[in-house]
Amino acid sequence: MTDDDWFERALDEEDDENASERETEGRADDERRAADAETDADTGTDTDAGVDTATGADGSSGDGALGDDADPFGGLGAGTDAPEGNPGRDADGPGSGGGDPFGDFGAEMSGASFPGGSPEGGGGGGFDASDGFGGGDAEGFEAAEAEFESDIARVDVGIEGLDEMVLGGVPERSLMAVVGSAGTGKTTFALQFLNEALDGGGKAVYITLEESEDAILSTAEEKGWPYREYETEGRLAVVAMDPVEMANSLDSLRDDISRLVTEFDADRLVLDSVSLLETMYDHPSKRRSEVFDFARSLKRAGVTTMLTSEASTADPYTSRHGIVEYLADAVFVLQYIRPSNSRETRLGVEIQKIRDANHSRETKPYEITDEGISVYRQANIF
Template structure:
């Protein structure tokens, strides 16, 4: 049994309780709350503790920062930088003195560390210094033991004293269920456990092939507090650029403009003052 498996032992099962469907529908109803139009509203005051994502330019599009303990998702097709987004989010937290957990269903631990190292982020040192924990799980194994993992997540976060967590990617977890009702229930319960853990969480998700503003299974965007959309945009001259849009952030005032970004050797940079074309 691996060290990561030890972290998830002795967990308790949390069944889907009566009334959860109503909570799920409440999330649907409030999914796109927020002000209309581009740019910031004139006034926005809040005493909620906030943090920066660590994405240059994108943080400037969120007035005051993202509320702590939010459940966030970054959606996009292959090659849009979702994994880099998540790694950069953790890098910023560690730079600010926070501890972080990275749960990967796609890559092994060594691949994650290598990807971060290529961006100049010393994840291997963070692990040695007990600032970062990386847990690599097989998606099938996770689906089969999701109840125990779900029950143990709050303990894991508390024992490690983590302030930020990334799960890459929730789409692989969703794919483990053929039945839509079962998929919805399991993902709902899992996101609820993340909220219960009291950590600011960033999920990555594949976008729908036909709609960049929807996830592959059309569930996770309704269960999260914030949604970031990464997509390819093509001009009439067939020039292609990467663009980001903040679809929603609960309890935060944010720009609704679509802005270009690039993935460089230093990570993701959003050009807040630029137009896409």
Template structure:
């Protein structure tokens, strides 16, 4: 079996190479970054890669409406309409309604995954879900419960998280990094010699797999993300 067949490809040039071919099937990954680093773009490209490979994907959002997500993908020239409500489903949660959001995750998500045999699930952003809880202990308990619930499903899960406002190397609540198998950190880098700002990423964690530990530049293009795995950040 080839590396591509063994791995769940992100569909992002350069990043899959850094991940030794992609994510491990059935694993959990988190993309952590501050505003403007393209977390949602990474997540949607992960979804799109699955759809064009014939997989079913579920996108759970606490920020954007389904219409805005679809419109964003259309701007990328991705023909998403052919997949809507057949192999692509959006579950919109209300971050202001605690009980409704929690019940939707517990009661609606697992049957949806099973019914359509979903292979890819995105949660964007998990940090807003974490914000629903008042204490660190409640937050930790519910996230552990969420991860355990999905561990029993035959799908690969990708979450996005806002970085801590005081530490761009950590998620907002400094918790999701410990629960997932893979952590991809997105951040800005400004060289000492120049005022120009570059986007850069690193794979800071990947369980049960070799992976690149180098910091690599990336670019958000009109139709895709490119990670320049052969280049150095300067």
């Protein structure tokens, strides 16, 4: 055999081996494709089963495999995997069908119960699904407000102009405080407050820690209020007490005042002034607790009460010790005001607060005349 014959035969054998390998590889490729196709078929079956498990009534997908056209956030908060304690989230939640995410909010709230409202929607008794986020009709709200107002008995302070600033009057049996510096008319304010009840046939008690009984009666008569006559008729009791004596016997005095109010059947009571009582206690915590207990006893007695208090030298809007304004249901502030464009010092009154009542928040000028205090409601102090 020549070298050429050997070389040609070697090439032929190599070609046969290559052909055999290609045939083997082709069969392997066919087997892999068949296996892949079978695997894809199995995966599709599993996916369909998962979708059937987590799909809501509208066909939205849950946590199954995502297809090419699937919304990756379509199942957020939907289906059985929604977070517990999240009201309003169900199979029709956001992303479950392209609907309004707040579509059921009005319906859910239509049956909700709110204070002072009604299931029919009047007076803020829930939301009506037909009108979105509305709170019911205006007439229903006004009716509920009128009913609320009528449930609380109210009284006038008895000061012209100021009563118009209190819309509807001060709730009966309130604990009120009038705060002001010396000379602003706190005692006159308190006497006029009592005279409103006495003039209408009521009864009143005036407790003074600063003046004598005779001085109080004389001051009232100077304003034209017949306090001596009221006292003679048995409708007024003026009690002058020493502040030291009162502080030392405050425990028994609280019971005495409650009994006096009950037996006397008093409509109104004045304590002039609570500042002197506060100064009898050196320790702030003791002062607060004693004044608090005293104020609470007055409220339990069921009498409409007014306390007078000196204003703080640092802030005319707070009492000397900053206690009574937090205990009181209503606070009136009397102060001296000098406008920047005037050399004249004026007197101004402001209603700091009244619980369960609407009131003006403006500072209005007032005068102390021979007939008492008059507030100029239509005038501006600045």
